[in-house]
Amino acid sequence: MTTYDVDLFVIGAGSGGVRASRVAASYGASVAIAEEYRVGGTCVIRGCVPKKMLYYAADFASDVAKADRLGWQFTDKKFDWPHLRDVILSDVQRLEGLYTQTLNNNNIKIYQERAVIEGPHQIGLASGKKIKARHILVAVGAEPARLDIPGAELAVTSNEMFLLPELPKRAVVIGGGYIANEFAGILNSFGVKTVVATHGDIILRGYEQEMAQRLVEIGQAHGIHYQFNAALSSIVRENDGSLTATFSNGTKIETDLVLFAIGRIPNSKNLGLEAAHVALDKKGGIIVNEENHSSCSSIYAVGDVTDRVQLTPVAIREGQAFADRVFGNKKASVDYTTIPTAVFSHPPLASAGLTEEEARAEYKNIKIYKSSFRPMRNALIGSDDRALYKMIVDGHSDRVLGLHLIGPDSPEIVQLAAVAIKAGLTKQDFNDTIALHPTSAEELVLLR
Known part of the structure; x- marks a missing residue:
């Protein structure tokens, strides 16, 4: 009989991986988890949680601007970006501590290093340690996509938006999806001259278009400029430190920041998936069935790395259902119909x-x-x-x-x-x- 070091090894300590680990451990499974960056994953560390905090602060900007109409008088209306940034980063650190505490309280072994798959049941850690696992769950999420154009290295992604040393005076947001429109609203509310540029002729493709059009109308009324049918072709750093964004239609926009918000791609590269013959789709997403089973019988995947529905609550539900089925012997499934979605735009x-x-x-x-x-x-x-x-x-x-x-x-x-x-x-x-x-x-x- 094969002897395993753990019943479950999870790669990625984001929302889906943490939920699956905790629930599996509650059924008596021995569980280990590896995270090469910070416990909490994209949502908690550099995604929906800190972005929602930015949204609240940006929303408050309109309240301050209209406060005198409601009888409130402010003698010095001043916004301090470094203060807000540091408050948010501090709260993110607090949440990371809570996620880590949850894992520790459930006796889950945490490896704060990179892990790769070396076979259907074997994990290799960056430290050189080898671990044999009865089941492997891949929950490494996705990462922001970047354009392959000259000067692409001069742009930032959503990951870096929470770390800016100072707010730019001007910004060009590349993309038409929810991330682009959320950051456009935040930047505009903070007084940044903001342009949204998308290669298509609409924003929020896949959403109800009457709502998207209303958002454009309101955004324009509040000073956001939209460039449609505009594919970014290059970014150049000028002598004064500013950037020039050039588009395929010949348009040039001078700016201080270019944000790539063109979608997210599964973070499946260099994980060793080929060693276990795990099949991927064209975008690099791990192909799974309705039970989140990959093409390898011992390997599962949940969350954004499957490129199915890239939403944190979906990853959590998938992680819960996986653990319930595999370790709780329950008939658990995820219903993907009528998933509520929101764009925290303005x-x-x-x-x-x-x-x-x-x-x-x-x-x-x-x-x-x-x-x-x-x-x-x-x-x-x-x-x-x-x-x-x-x-x-x-x-x-x-x-x-x-x-x-x-x-x-x-x-x-x-x-x-x-x-x-x-x-x-x-x-x-x-x-x-x-x-x-x-x-x-x-x-x-x-x-x-």
């Missing part, structure tokens, strides 16, 4: 269920209900920004297929809206629910 955008385009492709008869309104808070502070809510309904069964919102607190609202869609509630169910007044959320039950 204003935020949130969605659950099918877009109108998707619904029309799948159903013969759909009905659309919309409400465009100015939230009370916006009216009070003198903002002309208008929220937009959109409900998509199956005209035959009256079942709600999708809900899409842009406006204050939209991500908070859409979480419960996703529950309603998941439960198969109808438009009449919404109609029969008494409105909570005065709120923006009441629009969901008043749509006619």
